[in-house]
Amino acid sequence: MKNIFITILLVGVSFVNAQVIIGDDLGTAGTKTSVLLEFAKGQNKGIILPYVRTLPAGLALVGGAIVLDATDATKARVRFYNGTTWQDLSGQDANLTTPTDFMSAQPTIAAAPEVATAQAIIGAQSTTVDGVLVLESTTKAMVLPIVSDVNNIPSPSPGMMVYVNKLGAKRLAVFNGAKWSFWKP
Template sequence: MKKYSIAILSIVSGLFYSQITIGKTTPSLLPANTSVSIEFGNATGGNKGIVLPWVSQTSLVAGAVPGTIVFDSRATEQKIYFAKAATPNSTVVSQWVDLSVGALTPTTAFTSDANDENTAAKVLVGGNPLTDSTPGVLVLGDTNKAMVLPRVSSIADIVSPSAGMMVFLTGTPTAPINQLAVFNGREWSFWAKQ
């Protein structure tokens, strides 16, 4: 009975307007922005990031769609990749873009755990769970909302980053940075608006 109740609540909650915040020190009844479906941490001063799903090889990611971000844990890679389409609005991945470009490969290979993966398991935020077939660990199903990454003032604030971690660097009020930072287990790589 408990399993049925959880399944019904999950389906019903996906049909209503909602916003999720994770890791905020002060809960708020008001969303940060009406265009946000999920928000990680506070607006400034965080010290945690999100760790992307580890895959054994990007070409083996079944059903990947443009916008998918993963950590390729192969010893020869150990990089963060972004799935890109060749044309706008395409649902076919034409290329995996290296977001760790320029970073040195870690000296120690990382291995993912030996647990079997349930490939059907996923969390859907927004969208309709009855019709959304997008594969992924965390799927943002809203067509008009975005995710707000964990925000940190400096990567130095993250004491022990994990391979595959991603954060948004805010900097300080007097010295804003506004960059995406990804960690491959050895070095951080940075992306800023060009």
């Protein structure tokens, strides 16, 4: 009887759709059916994009990738891969070496070699996509950390991304290390 109960429980759990909320157990989305990853409300924090010294390329690169391009650390920009080419989201350069040397805090490949299987996957057991954090879903999305104003973020880090939910100014905001850039829907 015990084995039958455990089997039924395991089968039932396999049909449950998982969602990850970072920061609390409520998140920001009122309806959770289309959300794969979301963040706590009112934290004045953002998600930090990976710094890359070489823009990713190859077969495992898919549309939707977003990185902080530090190919030239004095001209860093947030970039988005649209499936064909890398698009600039910053619109301006940032120097990641002065006045604060952010690049010295980022390990080189020699100092911290990357393992191909070292990635977090949410929404699936595995993926063919090459990324640090991969959200695998055809029906669910990520809800970015929501802030009322980027000026309320005490120390934004290069590569930070947030959604500004301000009356008359709802938009995506990316910080390249020098300035915020805003993308309005």
